[in-house]
Amino acid sequence: MNRGDNAEIPGYSTAERDRRWRLTREFMQREGLDALLVFGEHEDAGPAPFAFDTWFTNARAGTTVVFTRDGDPLSLLPMEMFWRDYLEGIRRGDIPWITPDNIRVSRDSAAIAETLTALGLSTATIGVVGLEPYPPWHPEGLVPYRQWNTILDTFPDAEFVPVARPLSRLIMPLSSEEIAVVRRAGSIGDAMVAAMVATAAAGVSESEVYAAGMAAGYARGTTPAAMHLYSGPAPLARAVPPWSYRPQAPRVLADGDVVSAEVFANLGGRHTQHQATITVGEPHPDLLRAAEVARATYDAGLRSLRPGRTFGDVVAAMREVLDPAGGWEFGPSVHALNPAIALSGFPADAGQWIPGAEAYPPEPDHPTIGADLELVPGMTFAMEPNYVFGRHLAYLGGTVIVGDPDPIELNPYTAQILRARGDNSALSA
Template sequence: MAERDRRWNLARAFMRREGLDALLVFGEHEDAGPAPFAYDTWFTNGRAGTTVLFHRDADPVALFPMEMFTKDHLESARRGDIIWIPPENIRASRDSRAIAEALNESALAQATIGVVGLEVYPPWHPEGIVPYRLWNTILQEFPSVRFEPVAMALSRLIMPLSPEEIAVVRHSASIGDDMVRAMVDTAAAGVSESEVYAAGMAAGYMRGTIPAAMHFWSGPDPLASGLPQWGYRPQSPRILQDGDTISAEVFSNFGGRHTQHQATITIGEPHEDLHRAAEVARAAYDACLQVLRPGRTFGEAVDALREPLRDAGGWEFGPCLHALNPMIALSGFAADASRRLAGARAYPPEADHPTLSGDLALEPGMTFALEPNYVFGRHLAYLGGTVIVGADEPIELNPYTAQILRAAEMPR
C-alpha cells in the first residue's frame, strides 16, 4: 500500500503541475507480449487490459473489459490479496458508453483531462492504441472537455523506480537468467528447437511468473528476430545440429516489471565471424556502461555504445539499447546495412531508424535493456541484458548473457 500511495501521490502532483483535472489511461490487452502498453497496471497493481479514470481529487475508477475480470478481482479479495481498487470503484465495461458515464459521474464534462494512449509507443503502436470509433464517440459527447496527450510526460515521471520496484526488477532479472541457463543446459545437436524453447519457458513458470513468448531462431547463421516460425505456421521445429547458433530474446515479467535477456548460444565451436562480432558487441556494451549514469542523457549513452561499432567493418542488426518499464526510448540504427544480404533488395526499402527520446535525462532507478549486436558476414552476435541506472554507476543484472554461451558438446 505504501507503493500505491507513492504512485498515486506522484500522479496527483503531476496533474497539479500540468493543470489537469484527471487522467484517462488506456491499457493494452493482457496477452500483448513484449513491450506491452500497460500503464493501467501502474495505477491498479492488477490485471492488465483495463481503462483507468484517475481524478485529481478522488480515488481512481477502473473500467474492466469483461465480467471475468470482476470474478478474478473478487476471488483475489476473498483470498486476502492486497487490492488497490475497491469494488465500488470498478465498472463492468470500458466501451465509450462506460467511459462517458464515468466522466459524467466524476463531474468532468468540462474538465482538462490528460490521456495516456494517444501517442506513439514503439515498436507496436506508431500512432497510439486508442480505437478510432471509441475516441470519436468520446470527442463528440464531450465537446467542452480539453483532452491532452500526456503519455510521454508521464512515462518520464514513472521511469525512476522506487526501491520496492527495483527489488522486483532484480527478481525478474534472476528469473530471466534461469530461463537462459535452462536453454543452455538443454540445447545440443539432435534436440528440437521446441524442446529448448520449452525448457526456457518452463523455468520461468517454475519461478512463479508467466513470461512473454520469447524470440527464438536457430541455424548455422540465423539473421532474424521474432517468434519461431512453428509458432505461427504449420511446420515442424528444426532439429539442432553441430555448428548451430541459437539467437534468442528472453522476456521475463514479474509483478508488472520487465527485464530482457539477449542469448547467443552455440552448439559446438562458434564460427570465427561470430567470435569477432561478439568482441565488437561486448566493446559496445562496456562503452555504454561508462555513460549510463545519472547526469548523462540517453542520447549520450547511445553515442558511446555505437562508437565501437562505427568502424569495425560489419554492421548493426537492430537497436542496441532501449528503455524498460516503460519502453519510451530506443537507440537508432542504419536500416540500409542489412540490404547487403542476398535477396534483401526484393523488399521495400526502409529509412534509417532515428534514436527516440535522446534528450531523456538519466536518473537513478531507470531500467534499460542493454543489448548490443553486430554482424560479420551472416554471423550475428546479440548480447546483454537489463541494467539499472544506479546512484553512481550502472547496476548490471545479467552479466551472464553479456557473452557467447556454449551449449552441451555431446549430441543426444
C-alpha cells in the same frame, strides 16, 4: 528449484500504492489537469506491452483507468471475470488497490462517457494515455478510432491532452520495491537462459530449447511473454519462431548451429530482457569477431549509463564502437524498459547486407527516440548490442538499472556468448 524459491518473490505494499498515486496527483497539478484517462492494452500483448493501467491498479492488464486530481482511481474492466479475480484475491489474503465502489464493468465508449459525466468532467482538462505513438506496435496510438471519435463527440467542451510521454518519464525511475521486483525478474530471465543452454545440443529440436526456457519462467512464478528464437548455422532473424505462426516442423539442431534468442521475463508489471547467443559446438570465427564488437559496445554503454547524462549520450558512446568496426548492426543496441519510451537508432542501410534484401522495400532511417531523456537512478534499460560479420550475428546483453553513481548490471551471464550443453561456461568475448 526448491519450494522456497517462490517464497522469495517480492510484492508491492500499500505504501507503494500511495507513492504512485501521490506522484500522479502532483503530476496532474503540475500539468494543469483535472483528471487522467488511461487506456491499457489487453493482458496477452506480449513483450513491450502498453500497460500503464497496471501502474495505477496493481491488477490485471487490459483495463481503462479514470483518475481525478481529488479522488482515487476508477478501473473500467473489460468483463466481470476481472472483478471476480478481485474477490478471489481477497479470499486469499490480497489487499486490492481498487475498491469495489471504484470498479466499473465495461470500458467501451458509453462506459467511459458515463464515468466522466458522473465525475463532473464534461468541461474538464483531461490527460490521456493511449493517443501517442508507442513503438513498435502502436505507431499512431492505442485507442480505436470509433471509440475515441465517440468520446470527442460526447464531450465537445472538454479538452483532451496526450500525456503518455511526460507520464512515462515520471514513472520510469523505480522505487526500492519496484527495483526488488526487477531484480527478481532478472534472475528469472537468467534461469530461463540457463535452462536453454542446458537443453540445446545437436539432435535436439529447437522447440525443446524454447520449452525449457519458458518452463523455467513458469516454474519460478511468472508467465513470460513468448520469446523470440531462431536457430541455424547463421540465423539472421529476430522474431517468434516460424512454427508458432504457421504449420511447419521446428528445426533440429546440428553441430555448428547457433541458437539466437530474445528472452522476456516479467513480474508485477515490471520487465527484463535477455539476449542469448548459444553455440552448439565450436563457434564460427566471424561470430567470435562479432561478439568482441558487441561486448565492447556493451561495456561502452555501461560506462556511459550514469545519472545526469542523457540517453543520447549512452547511444553516442555505443556508436563510437559500432560505427568503425567494419561489419554491420542488425538492430537497436539499447532501449528503455518499464516503460519502453527510448530506443537507439541504427543505420538505415543495415539490412542491405542480407542476401536477397534487394527484393524488399528499402529500410527507412532509424533515428534515436528519446535522446533527450535524462538518466535518473532507478531507470531500467535493455542493453542489447548486436553485430554482424558476414552472416554471423552476435546478440548479447541483458537489463541494467541506472544506479547512483554506478549502473546495476543484472545479467552479466547473457552479456557473452554461451556454449550449449557439453560446456555450459561462457566464452570470453
